[in-house]
Amino acid sequence: MSAERSIPVKMSKEEFKKVGYYLIDSIADFFDNIESRPVTTGETGPQLQSILGTDSLPASGMAPEVIMKRATELLYNHSLFNGHPKFLGYITSSATPIGALADLLSTAVNPNVGANILSPMATEIEKQTIRWLAELIGVSPESGGILVSGGNMANFTAFLAARTAKAPKSTKVEGMSNNTARLVVYCSTATHAWIEKAAFFFGIGTKGIRWIAQQDNGKINLELLEQAIIQDLKNGYSPMMVIGNAGDVSTGAIDDLNGIGIICKKYNLWFHIDGAYGAPAAVIPSLKSSFDGMADADSIAIDPHKWLYSPLEAGCTLVKDPNTLIDAYSAHPVYYNFSNAESQPHNYYEYGFQNSRGFRALKVWAALQHVGRDGYVKMIGHNIELAQLLFRLANQHPELEAMTQNLSITTLRFVPVGELPEIETNNEFLNKLNEALLNRLQRGGKVFLSNAVVRDKYCLRGCIVNFRTSEKDIEEIVETIVSEGRRIHDEMR
Numbered sequence: 001m002s003a004e005r006s007i008p009v010k011m012s013k014e015e016f017k018k019v020g021y022y023l024i025d026s027i028a029d030f031f032d033n034i035e036s037r038p039v040t041t042g043e044t045g046p047q048l049q050s051i052l053g054t055d056s057l058p059a060s061g062m063a064p065e066v067i068m069k070r071a072t073e074l075l076y077n078h079s080l081f082n083g084h085p086k087f088l089g090y091i092t093s094s095a096t097p098i099g100a101l102a103d104l105l106s107t108a109v110n111p112n113v114g115a116n117i118l119s120p121m122a123t124e125i126e127k128q129t130i131r132w133l134a135e136l137i138g139v140s141p142e143s144g145g146i147l148v149s150g151g152n153m154a155n156f157t158a159f160l161a162a163r164t165a166k167a168p169k170s171t172k173v174e175g176m177s178n179n180t181a182r183l184v185v186y187c188s189t190a191t192h193a194w195i196e197k198a199a200f201f202f203g204i205g206t207k208g209i210r211w212i213a214q215q216d217n218g219k220i221n222l223e224l225l226e227q228a229i230i231q232d233l234k235n236g237y238s239p240m241m242v243i244g245n246a247g248d249v250s251t252g253a254i255d256d257l258n259g260i261g262i263i264c265k266k267y268n269l270w271f272h273i274d275g276a277y278g279a280p281a282a283v284i285p286s287l288k289s290s291f292d293g294m295a296d297a298d299s300i301a302i303d304p305h306k307w308l309y310s311p312l313e314a315g316c317t318l319v320k321d322p323n324t325l326i327d328a329y330s331a332h333p334v335y336y337n338f339s340n341a342e343s344q345p346h347n348y349y350e351y352g353f354q355n356s357r358g359f360r361a362l363k364v365w366a367a368l369q370h371v372g373r374d375g376y377v378k379m380i381g382h383n384i385e386l387a388q389l390l391f392r393l394a395n396q397h398p399e400l401e402a403m404t405q406n407l408s409i410t411t412l413r414f415v416p417v418g419e420l421p422e423i424e425t426n427n428e429f430l431n432k433l434n435e436a437l438l439n440r441l442q443r444g445g446k447v448f449l450s451n452a453v454v455r456d457k458y459c460l461r462g463c464i465v466n467f468r469t470s471e472k473d474i475e476e477i478v479e480t481i482v483s484e485g486r487r488i489h490d491e492m493r
């Protein structure tokens, strides 16, 4: 009998269990005491590089136990924790613990969810996840869709489906330069930067974006939108799509989706909604009417890794008609035996950009069941109440100016009081002061906020997509903002 072959990557069952149990124990402790750590250590790149070391690639392997122990120490002691209760920055949520377990399982089985034949059950789970996401936000469960890496990709996926549907049919073969249609798209000035990338990736060009002004309440101005479409038609352009925001990235404002839908119908335009952040709030009964019109959209971006608390990465494109994705993305190379005459398998590579695809659906599917609709109503509702509390506390505080409050986003700024020279009361000074304050807070480790510019005012922005944040955290955050604001103001004088 030949001796057993030594395979460098293999772990014995005992070794896997030993390292796995260590890992699970350490993650359980990490989740249990996350609030006792700083939000971030604020260490610089060079500091982190010296901790990590500059060794070259190891020639021979080392024990998994040693590697995982080092990995946990490096990550627990030198990370920024978006799961910390005082992390209210950007739109990155505290992640569901069940999502971490689901990711472990999904990578253990490792289905390739590009083709049905390679991922029979995983494909069905992704389909069910998409149906449930549609149900959660009140759009038809017959919608099609695909899970992608995040909001940018969800919006890109929809954008190319829109272009395929609205550009001349010859475009697939002739390319954009060979057709005469000068395609243009419409969105409010509050739209996330993905739109500029999409415009140049997909041949519209950034000149083809018509930026429509917002009203004072942050919503797109529908009158200006319609005027722009009429003007473009007169000038020989081909209006292609309108993008509505369902929770814009800066202040969380929701456009009049019904109004946009009516305009899209009238001019035969694709109606896309960027609900990457805000769409899950449609689950709250009292907010349902703010999302009126969402069910009429041709496509919707919704990100489970934002307000459904999924671990990164999980975005989703929903489309009213699944064939619109097939039209844009399907291809049948000879080397794929993924379709046959007897069945019409659901191959996800035909619905989006990716070919080989991981099983990101499992963490979303698991959380949707662990939490349930009622659980999301409770958590999302609480996040909104906390954002409202932050706004109220800022409003009541003499040194804070509360600026905007929509969904779970509040913007505010520090405004010093007392006998101040005139130069310290102008907007330019206040903008510099608040920018310096944000930088200090972001590195300080007590709280992590981000920024927004509202009517030329540089603001601090708290976006609460965090199931660990409490009323007490919000009160303490306000105290931290004010005490750091005073300190910075003193330093700037």
Ligand SMILES: Cc1ncc(COP(=O)(O)O)c(C=O)c1O
Pocket: 090, 091, 149, 150, 151, 152, 153, 155, 192, 194, 247, 248, 249, 274, 275, 276, 277, 303, 315
């Ligand atoms: C409204 C909106 N759209 C798109 C994005 C981009 O999402 P991602 O960072 O997941 O690509 C964001 C990110 O915050 C967003 O708020």
